[in-house]
Amino acid sequence: MSFAGDVELGHVFVQTTSNRGYTPEEIAERATTRILRVQTEKELNRVLVKYLQEAQESERMNARRVLIENGFSDAAKHLGD
Amino acid sequence: MPITQAMVTSFKVQILEGVHNFGSGVVRASTAADKFKIALYTSSATLDSTTTAYTTSNEVSSSGTNYVAGGKTLTISQAPTSTSTTAWLDFDDITWDSATLTSNGALIYNETQGNKAVAVLAFGGDKTSTAGNFTIQFPAATSTTAILRIA
Numbered sequence: 334m335s336f337a338g339d340v341e342l343g344h345v346f347v348q349t350t351s352n353r354g355y356t357p358e359e360i361a362e363r364a365t366t367r368i369l370r371v372q373t374e375k376e377l378n379r380v381l382v383k384y385l386q387e388a389q390e391s392e393r394m395n396a397r398r399v400l401i402e403n404g405f406s407d408a409a410k411h412l413g414d
Numbered sequence: 415m416p417i418t419q420a421m422v423t424s425f426k427v428q429i430l431e432g433v434h435n436f437g438s439g440v441v442r443a444s445t446a447a448d449k450f451k452i453a454l455y456t457s458s459a460t461l462d463s464t465t466t467a468y469t470t471s472n473e474v475s476s477s478g479t480n481y482v483a484g485g486k487t488l489t490i491s492q493a494p495t496s497t498s499t500t501a502w503l504d505f506d507d508i509t510w511d512s513a514t515l516t517s518n519g520a521l522i523y524n525e526t527q528g529n530k531a532v533a534v535l536a537f538g539g540d541k542t543s544t545a546g547n548f549t550i551q552f553p554a555a556t557s558t559t560a561i562l563r564i565a
Binding site: 339340341342343344345346347348349350351352353354355363366367370376379380383387390391394397398 | 491506507509511512517520533535537541542543544545546547548549550551552553554555556559560561562563564565
């Protein structure tokens with residue numbers, strides 16, 4: 334006689350970019366997967382904040398890159414690491 | 415009512431919660447969840463089911479990559495729960511910003527419990543970001559796909 338008790342590991346997906354942050358579409362694709370599974374308002378709020386922060390960081394990254402490419406490295410530092 | 419042999423579902427959830435101790439166990443300072451981290455590794459690393467703890471061997475370099483040794487702390491987005499007879503949990507996606515790195519896999523480990531290994535993730539090949547984002551997207555949070563499951 335046997336019974337279930339298998340420990341299983343899901344498969345991750347790796348998303349990368351080069352010389353840019355994520356586009357809204359790229360972030361939305363990942364966020365959608367999460368949002369569709371949300372069951373409470375509190376969790377929906379947490380998920381939205383996380384992905385909106387990610388969008389903000391991507392935009393800052395793009396701005397930093399433009400500043401650095403145009404010789405304004407000091408200004409770029411004010412936008413964070 | 416018939417008797418059906420089973421590993422009860424609540425026990426599976428409680429395994430993930432650290433409720434049961436069949437061995438020497440650990441002394442816990444609080445009831446808070448442990449701190450789980452994820453570290454990135456190059457293709458030179460040897461990580462598999464025999465890996466017992468976090469190692470710096472062939473971890474992605476901290477030099478000029480915007481990657482910090484030890485990796486990042488994972489956020490548990492779904493505490494241990496169950497659906498049908500499967501216990502599972504979920505982590506938030508994790509992103510390294512402005513990163514220039516190549517990684518072939520990752521190790522999830524428990525920093526609170528002496529960096530003990532939890533799971534090895536193989537990316538299926540080198541993944542590279544150049545002055546960009548490197549994100550590990552965890553699978554959908556369901557009982558059939560979530561990252562950690564006890565079926």
